[in-house]
Amino acid sequence: MISIKQVDYNGIDSLEYVIEPIPKVTTNGVLVKMSVLPVVPTDLKKENNPHATSEQFGKLPRTIGVSGVGTIVAVGGNRDQKLINKRVFLLNPAGAFSEYVLNENNNWLFVLPDCVSDNEAATLTATSLVLKKEIEKSASSNIFITGANSVIGIYLLQQLNTVNKKIYPIVTPSSKTYLNDFLPDIQVYTVSDIKEKFDSAIVADIAGNTEILKVLSDKIVDLSIVSIAIMTQNEFSNFKFVHESFDHSTYKHLIEALANHSLKAPIGEIFDDHDVKTAQHFLEDNHSRGRILVKF
Numbered sequence: 001m002i003s004i005k006q007v008d009y010n011g012i013d014s015l016e017y018v019i020e021p022i023p024k025v026t027t028n029g030v031l032v033k034m035s036v037l038p039v040v041p042t043d044l045k046k047e048n049n050p051h052a053t054s055e056q057f058g059k060l061p062r063t064i065g066v067s068g069v070g071t072i073v074a075v076g077g078n079r080d081q082k083l084i085n086k087r088v089f090l091l092n093p094a095g096a097f098s099e100y101v102l103n104e105n106n107n108w109l110f111v112l113p114d115c116v117s118d119n120e121a122a123t124l125t126a127t128s129l130v131l132k133k134e135i136e137k138s139a140s141s142n143i144f145i146t147g148a149n150s151v152i153g154i155y156l157l158q159q160l161n162t163v164n165k166k167i168y169p170i171v172t173p174s175s176k177t178y179l180n181d182f183l184p185d186i187q188v189y190t191v192s193d194i195k196e197k198f199d200s201a202i203v204a205d206i207a208g209n210t211e212i213l214k215v216l217s218d219k220i221v222d223l224s225i226v227s228i229a230i231m232t233q234n235e236f237s238n239f240k241f242v243h244e245s246f247d248h249s250t251y252k253h254l255i256e257a258l259a260n261h262s263l264k265a266p267i268g269e270i271f272d273d274h275d276v277k278t279a280q281h282f283l284e285d286n287h288s289r290g291r292i293l294v295k296f
Contacts, residue, residue, distance in 0.1 A: 009049065017065070033100055151291045170216075
């Protein structure tokens with residue numbers, strides 16, 4: 001089988017296509033033939049920076065990716081035999097960009113209903129819910145979201161429909177039309193659209209753009225920032241870095257939301273498996289227009 005490996009820290013073009021044996025099915029394992037995988041910014045960061053992750057799976061060489069969608073083609077003796085031929089969404093921190101992935105942790109496996117497509121499921125992320133919890137805890141009635149046109153931003157905006165706060169999705173001018181078209185019921189802003197001063201607000205920072213944060217800080221007296229993009233900084237006093245903590249029930253909830261159409265999946269460009277480098281360059285060089293996917 002083919003796996004896509006990061007072998008050094010020289011960026012996208014150093015990725016290698018490696019031929020490996022198909023994993024043998026263990027007693028506690030299921031073998032998944034992968035079909036659709038998401039291209040994510042965290043891989044780009046890891047491919048350029050040895051300090052971008054402290055995970056145990058950060059050692060090189062490593063198979064890129066942490067999630068994807070596929071079909072179970074073999075089932076070990078200790079697993080549910082009814083899983084055979086089921087389509088699944090799969091989390092695999094040890095790497096997902098392979099033709100076949102062996103899953104031995106049932107908590108990381110999610111059977112997909114027929115009404116949720118492979119492409120829709122492959123866009124899933126629970127990081128938006130981390131930001132939602134911080135927003136719900138905040139006493140401020142004003143919420144700014146930087147990078148609102150990103151996949152995480154689009155999921156977050158949909159998940160905030162029950163939050164009784166004023167929401168200001170912040171995007172670049174070139175992304176305004178895209179977000180307006182995708183979520184037509186939500187008012188979208190560029191940072192230059194924000195003219196008034198605010199007594200207090202919380203910023204859910206997805207973009208990691210300190211210049212935008214500085215502009216907002218000049219307009220907000222009591223500002224708190226929660227960021228998934230900036231780990232450390234010295235410019236803002238009330239600042240917190242947050243990250244996703246895995247919860248099986250969270251992903252079950254997200255899949256159910258796709259199934260009942262309370263969430264709409266932002267699907268972007270789709271590339272073939274031999275174009276992984278091209279797909280990553282596309283992510284790096286373009287504004288977010290939905291999750292970029294690779295089909296195996």
